[in-house]
Amino acid sequence: MFIDRVKIYVKSGDGGDGCVAFLREKYRPRGGPAGGDGGKGGDVILRVNKKLHTLLDFYYRRMYKAKNGRPGEGKNRHGKSADDLIIDVPPGTVVFDAESGEQIADLVDGEFIVARGGRGGRGNAQFATSTNQAPKYAEEGKPGEEKWLILELRLIADVGLVGLPNAGKSTIISRLTNAHPKIADYPFTTKEPHLGIAEIGMDRRLVIADIPGIIEGAHLGKGMGLEFLRHISRTKVIVILLDILDEPEKAYRTLLSELSEYSEELLRRPRIVALNKIDAADRELLNRNWEKIFSGEEIFKISAVAGTGLKEFLAKISQLADVDM
Ligand SMILES: Nc1nc2c(ncn2[C@@H]2O[C@H](COP(=O)(O)OP(=O)(O)OP(=O)(O)O)[C@@H](O)[C@H]2O)c(=O)[nH]1
Ligand SMILES: [Mg+2]
Numbered sequence: 001m002f003i004d005r006v007k008i009y010v011k012s013g014d015g016g017d018g019c020v021a022f023l024r025e026k027y028r029p030r031g032g033p034a035g036g037d038g039g040k041g042g043d044v045i046l047r048v049n050k051k052l053h054t055l056l057d058f059y060y061r062r063m064y065k066a067k068n069g070r071p072g073e074g075k076n077r078h079g080k081s082a083d084d085l086i087i088d089v090p091p092g093t094v095v096f097d098a099e100s101g102e103q104i105a106d107l108v109d110g111e112f113i114v115a116r117g118g119r120g121g122r123g124n125a126q127f128a129t130s131t132n133q134a135p136k137y138a139e140e141g142k143p144g145e146e147k148w149l150i151l152e153l154r155l156i157a158d159v160g161l162v163g164l165p166n167a168g169k170s171t172i173i174s175r176l177t178n179a180h181p182k183i184a185d186y187p188f189t190t191k192e193p194h195l196g197i198a199e200i201g202m203d204r205r206l207v208i209a210d211i212p213g214i215i216e217g218a219h220l221g222k223g224m225g226l227e228f229l230r231h232i233s234r235t236k237v238i239v240i241l242l243d244i245l246d247e248p249e250k251a252y253r254t255l256l257s258e259l260s261e262y263s264e265e266l267l268r269r270p271r272i273v274a275l276n277k278i279d280a281a282d283r284e285l286l287n288r289n290w291e292k293i294f295s296g297e298e299i300f301k302i303s304a305v306a307g308t309g310l311k312e313f314l315a316k317i318s319q320l321a322d323v324d325m
Helices: 056-060 169-176 226-230 249-262 263-270 310-323
Strands: 005-011 043-048 062-067 087-088 093-097 103-107 111-115 146-153 158-165 194-199 205-210 238-242 271-276 297-300
Touching: 005 056, 005 103, 005 111, 005 238, 043 093, 062 087, 087 263, 103 111, 111 194, 158 169, 158 226, 158 310, 169 194, 169 310, 205 226, 205 310, 238 249, 238 310, 249 263, 297 310
Parallel strands: 005 062, 043 087, 158 205, 158 238, 238 271, 271 297
Antiparallel strands: 005 146, 043 111, 093 103, 093 146, 194 205
């Protein structure tokens, strides 16, 4: 069960009321006002936890209330402020106000206050003036905020597949993940990015992005252009996917130069080179000194169609993706 949209109720704490009290001590019969302030109510905070990958927890629990601030007391004692209620969410959680539909936050990391706790009321000690030295009133605490929120998980891909048209990107994603993109032997079959989820372990999912093929001059708008590269701008790993049968060295140079046109930073991402379609390669081609040709790169020889080498390939990209950026 993959939960990627939930509705939850949040309420921040009310502020504690201020107190009305006077000092009455044995030797000070006319002591002054001494009502303390109320404490602040707790905030409700959504905080990104990179270990989480689903919104499943919210399927079981929907109501989240922070505690109220304590009221003020006599002898100028202030009420205690309540602790904030911190709710962990996976990275990529987008938050909407359920009533207005308005987007409130897009959480990639860090945290965000979704409901602010009410301020505590001031006690009567704060209202004493030269003309009114014994005020008999105090403020009430401000109420907390309550609202319904929609949380939507927009997956951030861990791995991006980059290759020329027809290299076999969609075939790989259909072999390794739950996605079923269109596969065909003509270029630009894929016209928009697809995300597929590979189940790695009990609660570890690897999100792989299949994006349209890139050709020489893509940065000038040729083919599908490079605009969709923004979908892999947050991936941790890049796979340069090459068709071993179709001038892989030239394809490699084209891809790296187009990537760098888009952003130099993409070239500094951890990456591997995968030579695909080895099922159709002859022995000479297969045994060429690819390590030397692509020196400095880690190379995987695979066949997306026959499944050869895919297990090691998946293990490698999951390992690279788990390294914290
Ligand atoms: N022999 C062989 N053919 C493959 C392999 N992987 C993919 N193909 C074929 O290559 C062609 C293109 O595959 P796709 O997966 O659509 O390629 P793509 O990279 O997604 O292409 P675009 O979406 O057009 O950029 C299809 O005819 C696939 O059947 C492989 O490992 N071996
Ligand atoms: Mg495709």
